[in-house]
Amino acid sequence: xxxxxxxxxxxxxxxxxxxxxxxxPIAVMILFGFNDKKSKSNTTWQGFTLKWxxxxxxxxxxxxxxRNSLVIALVSTLITVVIGTMLxxxxxxxxxxxxxxxxxxxxxxxxxxxxxxxxxxxxxxxSGNVPRDANTIIxxxxxxxxxxxxxxxRARVIVLDPSLExxxxxxxxxxxxxxxxxxxxxxxxxxxxxxxLSFALSIDDYVVTSFVNGSTVTFPLWIVGSVKTGIPxxxxxxxxxxxxxxxxxxxxxxxxARRRA
Amino acid sequence: xxxxxxxLLALPSWMWLGIFLVVPMAAMASVSLQTGNAIDGFAMTFSxxxxxxxxxxxxxxxxxxxxxxGLATVAMLVIGYPVAYWIAFKGGARKSMYLxxxxxxxxxxxxxxxxxxxxxxxxxxxxxxxxxSWGVLPVGFHVLATTFAVVGGLTYNFLPxxxxxxxxxLERVDxxxxxxxxxxxxxxxxxxxxxxxxxxxxxxxxxxxMTFVPATADPVNAQILGGTSNTMIGNIIQTQYLTNLDxxxxxxxxxxxxxxxxxxxxxxxxxxxxxNVLEAAAR
Numbered sequence: 001x002x003x004x005x006x007x008x009x010x011x012x013x014x015x016x017x018x019x020x021x022x023x024x025p026i027a028v029m030i031l032f033g034f035n036d037k038k039s040k041s042n043t044t045w046q047g048f049t050l051k052w053x054x055x056x057x058x059x060x061x062x063x064x065x066x067r068n069s070l071v072i073a074l075v076s077t078l079i080t081v082v083i084g085t086m087l088x089x090x091x092x093x094x095x096x097x098x099x100x101x102x103x104x105x106x107x108x109x110x111x112x113x114x115x116x117x118x119x120x121x122x123x124x125x126x127s128g129n130v131p132r133d134a135n136t137i138i139x140x141x142x143x144x145x146x147x148x149x150x151x152x153x154r155a156r157v158i159v160l161d162p163s164l165e166x167x168x169x170x171x172x173x174x175x176x177x178x179x180x181x182x183x184x185x186x187x188x189x190x191x192x193x194x195x196x197l198s199f200a201l202s203i204d205d206y207v208v209t210s211f212v213n214g215s216t217v218t219f220p221l222w223i224v225g226s227v228k229t230g231i232p233x234x235x236x237x238x239x240x241x242x243x244x245x246x247x248x249x250x251x252x253x254x255x256x257a258r259r260r261a
Numbered sequence: 262x263x264x265x266x267x268x269l270l271a272l273p274s275w276m277w278l279g280i281f282l283v284v285p286m287a288a289m290a291s292v293s294l295q296t297g298n299a300i301d302g303f304a305m306t307f308s309x310x311x312x313x314x315x316x317x318x319x320x321x322x323x324x325x326x327x328x329x330x331g332l333a334t335v336a337m338l339v340i341g342y343p344v345a346y347w348i349a350f351k352g353g354a355r356k357s358m359y360l361x362x363x364x365x366x367x368x369x370x371x372x373x374x375x376x377x378x379x380x381x382x383x384x385x386x387x388x389x390x391x392x393x394s395w396g397v398l399p400v401g402f403h404v405l406a407t408t409f410a411v412v413g414g415l416t417y418n419f420l421p422x423x424x425x426x427x428x429x430x431l432e433r434v435d436x437x438x439x440x441x442x443x444x445x446x447x448x449x450x451x452x453x454x455x456x457x458x459x460x461x462x463x464x465x466x467x468x469x470x471m472t473f474v475p476a477t478a479d480p481v482n483a484q485i486l487g488g489t490s491n492t493m494i495g496n497i498i499q500t501q502y503l504t505n506l507d508x509x510x511x512x513x514x515x516x517x518x519x520x521x522x523x524x525x526x527x528x529x530x531x532x533x534x535x536x537n538v539l540e541a542a543a544r
Contacts, residue, residue: 011347018344019362025377026369043386087274094267105278113478115495119515120285122502123292143281206372206481220372227485239373246368
């Protein structure tokens with residue numbers, strides 16, 4: 001391409017402008033976790049304090065909501081990773097009857113609007129008189145994360161060299177031994193990426209959860225429920241901590257991936 | 262045994278997708294044709310009038326959702342394309358850093374992000390408060406509870422989903438093709454319009470799909486950033502299901518929404534050409 005003209009420099013500045021725009025609400029969230037607010041609402045800056053970090057768990061139902069979110073994300077991720085990896089292996093490795101329908105269902109689960117998914121699940125639970133609680137939330141979260149694990153695992157399975165597994169079998173490894181010592185290590189990056197995605201999707205979900213939660217409250221549900229009365233700064237602090245951990249994990253993964261490459 | 266392996270591997274997911282994706286759709290279809298109330302229970306009466314009743318009551322909200330979703334999608338395309346273009350062709354060694362920065366908002370919960378955004382736009386918040394006290398803006402100026410706030414929130418929340426697929430499509434464009442266009446005396450505009458733009462269309466298609474559907478069906482932005490005159494269909498469906506316990510109306514509205522979105526995608530795919538769609542779907 002031609003040299004760095006005025007147009008390129010303008011586009012460069014424009015890209016940074018968009019990045020700043022996208023990040024500004026995060027900056028506000030982090031900043032107002034340090035706000036020494038006296039009034040009910042947390043919208044004007046009133047001085048720096050660390051007291052919300054000390055009183056992080058003082059609002060007991062908020063703490064319960066956060067713990068619910070973490071437990072639900074953990075359990076649903078475990079289920080999703082196990083059954084999603086199995087399906088990813090099946091689709092990526094074998095030719096079998098019903099593969100077309102399976103691919104369609106995987107695609108449908110990704111592309112169904114969350115609202116419709118939540119509404120249809122509630123229709124099922126209402127029709128079947130199923131009580132709504134943490135279990136129905138976990139079931140729903142597995143449903144919307146499953147396809148993401150299948151897709152990331154399948155991408156690794158496709159590029160896997162089958163002669164490696166044959167070599168393991170020739171050397172006397174059992175099927176399970178071959179899977180554990182050869183197949184799993186080579187598809188592990190895909191499995192981990194899928195696991196992180198489904199954890200993130202689960203802990204973030206509001207729409208589907210709002211249909212199937214019954215009286216169980218998760219972190220996003222608690223936040224939306226307290227919009228009218230004012231979001232306490234503890235929510236900002238929790239958001240900041242989740243953000244920090246997420247960014248650290250992302251950076252650590254990309255650094256180790258680069259080192260391995 | 263070996264021939265059974267793929268079926269055994271697929272079985273748990275089949276059951277999950279069958280019981281919790283396919284059966285619920287059927288349950289919703291059934292509920293949408295029933296009559297009754299939450300206390301006495303619902304009975305199947307094949308009342309297709311549920312659909313006509315729901316539509317005559319809530320068509321303004323449905324149309325508004327399509328309008329807001331469409332406006333936000335166009336805004337994302339216009340705002341996002343230049344960013345994807347610059348990163349793909351000029352990002353150099355820092356491409357992945359720019360992508361990471363664009364994805365930073367996803368490390369914050371969707372509802373919290375929307376609330377923070379509303380917080381920035383608050384009437385006397387960090388942005389407008391000082392501007393008002395300095396007299397730059399009139400005292401009555403407000404953005405929250407307007408169409409602009411909701412469409413802006415949708416644009417803000419889904420923008421990375423537009424940028425990423427366009428970036429992927431542009432990144433695959435062989436620079437030698439563009440050089441060839443220049444060698445054949447194409448101007449910069451002509452090279453862009455006749456070479457780069459057509460090659461990026463599958464990315465644009467994927468980006469529009471990934472943003473229009475969730476933006477149209479989103480209840481969160483209208484609830485947090487909008488006022489009473491910005492209610493979208495997602496809010497209606499939520500209220501009918503969760504507050505009014507009017508399951509038939511809510512199911513009928515959900516189905517209508519999905520049907521409208523599917524028809525919209527189909528028309529859009531037709532207009533853009535089937536090859537592009539297949540290419541986009543193949544990724």
